[in-house]
Amino acid sequence: GEDVEQSLFLSVREGDSSVINCTYTDSSSTYLYWYKQEPGAGLQLLTYIFSNMDMKQDQRLTVLLNKKDKHLSLRIADTQTGDSAIYFCAEYQAGTALIFGKGTTLSVSS
């Protein structure tokens, strides 16, 4: 089947903004998610967006959704070293479960 696509690596300096991009597969997906995984840990839900929204802001996190292009992005403002982790984009495909991208490893240097 088609894949949820993400770039694999992103490196930023502390204090900069990070933008992680994702292309999803199912135009009928109702919910789209961003998860964070720290080394050796499980997945933590960061934020989600409903498909009838273009943007959602939650403190330092901004999610942008372009339904026409099936493109989702996560912007982290004022990136900190504690934000270093793997970030997964996921879509809910109706009748199944969450389908994940391969993850973007964010490296933050001080």
Add this chain to the structure above:
Amino acid sequence: NAGVTQTPKFQVLKTGQSMTLQCAQDMNHEYMSWYRQDPGMGLRLIHYSVGAGITDQGEVPNGYNVSRSTTEDFPLRLLSAAPSQTSVYFCASSYDSHAYGYTFGSGTRLTVV
């Protein structure tokens, strides 16, 4: 409220052995899923369930079996372990609406030698 509990946390199996990875949730979630995570591959869906008595295959179901006799439990069985099944396995659960995403367990790291 323990969330999603996976046991064991670590396991080493010999090729050909069988075992069951346990997953239990106490949130009365209808939806439960099993994923495996391999380096560079992200999370791939093995099996999922939309309620007690209902299961279906995901992207990579071969070599795995599941059942859902209760809302709380969703065990994953490896019938005859192979080295290709060395991975980290995650169980997840969700409310029907999915508005809050899935809650993940802490994972089981399985090595097959």
